[in-house]
Amino acid sequence: MKNLPNSERLESDFFSKDVLEVAPALLGKTLIRLFPDGRTAKFIITETEAYRGEEDLACHASKGRTNRTEIMYHNGGYIYIYLIYGMYWMLNIVTGKEGYPQAVLIRGLENLYGPGKITKFLGIDKSFYGENLVTSKRIYICNNSNPVTYNSGCRIGIDYAGDIWKNKPWRFTLEENKKKI
DNA sequence: TGCACGATCTCG
């Protein structure tokens, strides 16, 4: 952190805002992972998706409060992680206020695109479920003061959610990153 | 207790 100029760790007030505000705001921020062997990985976040409330049929919380979705009902700043297709861990960040389930899926990092590839490369698995980004010693996010521009589009892989939710423009991509993907 | 189904990726 000390050799990352112009940046500081994001606090809980950042994550406690509505997911539709936090998801695009995470673009351009730096995700930092401290590995057990002492190595540090830093990546700019380039693509996110918002999942918002029990009424959002694409959001896992649409099934209600269960063991899996429990963490999404907390106030923002926690990690929600789950297994997809039997082999890939998806990294999500819980946002918003207590009792209103929502989360941001981290889909892309600079030079590391793909939600499954991100967790594989960063060594993130179920043990990170419920991790607090504000206090964790192995993963956190830093602010970058540079302003960013972004585009929005439809979320990926949620055909089952129905037209209304499928067509919400809740996927956000860093504009500068388009040419790199 | 069993079953169908993914917020995906890699290989052919």
Added chain:
DNA sequence: GAGATCGTGCAT
């Protein structure tokens, strides 16, 4: 374009 592979939620 298909297969890998398993936790979860919902139906028995």
